[in-house]
Amino acid sequence: MSVDATPNTGAPAIPHPAWRLPLLGDILGVNVRTPLQNSVSIGRELGPIFERNVVGNRFVFVSGADMVADLSDESRFAKHLAPGVKALRGIGGDGLFTAYNSEPNWAKAHNLLAPAFSQTAMRSYHRTMLDVAGELVAYWDRHGTDSPIDVSADMTKLTLETIGRTGFSYSFDSFEREEQHPFVKAMIGTLSHSQRTTFLKSTALGRRLARRADQRDDVRKAYMAEVVTR
DSSP states (O other), X not given: OBOOSOOOTTSOOOOOOSSOBTTTBSXXXXXXXXXXXXXXXXXXXXXXXXXXXXXXXXXXXXXXXXXXXXHTOTTTOOOOOOHHHHTTHHHHTTOTTTSOTTSHHHHHHHHHHGGGGXXXXXXXXXXXXXXXXXXXXXXXXXXXXXXXXXXXXXXXXXXXXXHHHHHHSOOOOTTTXXXXXXXXXXXXXXXXXXXXXXXXXXXXXHHHHTHHHHHHHHHHHHHHHHHHTO
């Protein structure tokens, strides 16, 4: 989680990686391709709670079960948008994941989605989920003997195909077509762009460097909006 709070000077310091640099923070050892795995590795060394500071953005990581339970106490803690999630408001607006805790659509989105995750509802589309999983296995059977399997990319296909069929009765033909469906390609491109440029835009120079990438992203967003509103 990222932190937006008044520091408690009486509290013990939270551990952080060694070799913190002025202005840049804890960037040494950061792997931009696998940031989560990188943080998990650091957590094994620093313990159940530690912090990382990246270009002025402070993140506190908690992995201990007791601490996670404590942070889940809604009487003392509220949802906060980390920079990576906040960047997605450009495509998600005040949707379920991107709404601030005080925005009414946070509750509305939850109330709309909750019935879809009831046991009865899930039974109704369980067959569809099995069909998609079967297509993934068949895809691996066809291609796994000739080339390495990109599990991460295939899990993304599985997720989007399942959401498309169960939520919108639409198939992206994820395991049949050679190239990504244009909508999927645009969405993944926008998500990747948001994550890549989150910290780059923390400085004026970074914002200038990201300008051309932002223009390409605007084209992707316009295409997705046009598809959704058809």
